[in-house]
Amino acid sequence: DTAVSQTPKYLVTQMGNDKSIKCEQNLGHDTMYWYKQDSKKFLKIMFSYNNKELIINETVPNRFSPKSPDKAHLNLHINSLELGDSAVYFCASSQGGMNTEAFFGQGTRLTVV
């Protein structure tokens, strides 16, 4: 009964390729996020969606395109992968509102070679 699940957990790919990471939550939450954790463990918001609508796009390159087909899913597609895209990507969801806990997926470790 995983609350927020991401696939795949590990992804190794060559520069220039296009890849997608899928995220699903079964908590009935309205808000979903993508965070990027770099090699120094710093977590930074990339995107925030509320009820399938984009709320935050935090100066992320256009090569990154989130897609929310419904409230329970938020996928991340990355075009023309670069070495600097190597990181752990976390999907998260919350009920919305600043007092609510964000539930995180287990992360996807992306390695671009």
Next chain:
Amino acid sequence: AQTVTQSQPEMSVQEAETVTLSCTYDTSESNYYLFWYKQPPSRQMILVIRQEAYKQQNATENRFSVNFQKAAKSFSLKISDSQLGDTAMYFCAFHTGTASKLTFGTGTRLQVTL
């Protein structure tokens, strides 16, 4: 700009001892929530404790408690009776009314030793 600073990149504590992790933040908003998240080696992010800025009483969750000093914009985490399972990265974060996101600090790596 809204920022969170964790000045201790790494800390170590012996089992059963008490340790305090520091966090300071900067925001111009008056209402917000503060959080501590734990990230063990499994990579899973887990909520440890949360505090509303309007509440003066410090939050506690079993062995975890906070020292919230609003005027100083300080939000430290105290772990009592440390256990080996507390070994993890700890992230301080806050969420304001106007931002639809958590802003995280750089994290403190805590090692609990025998």
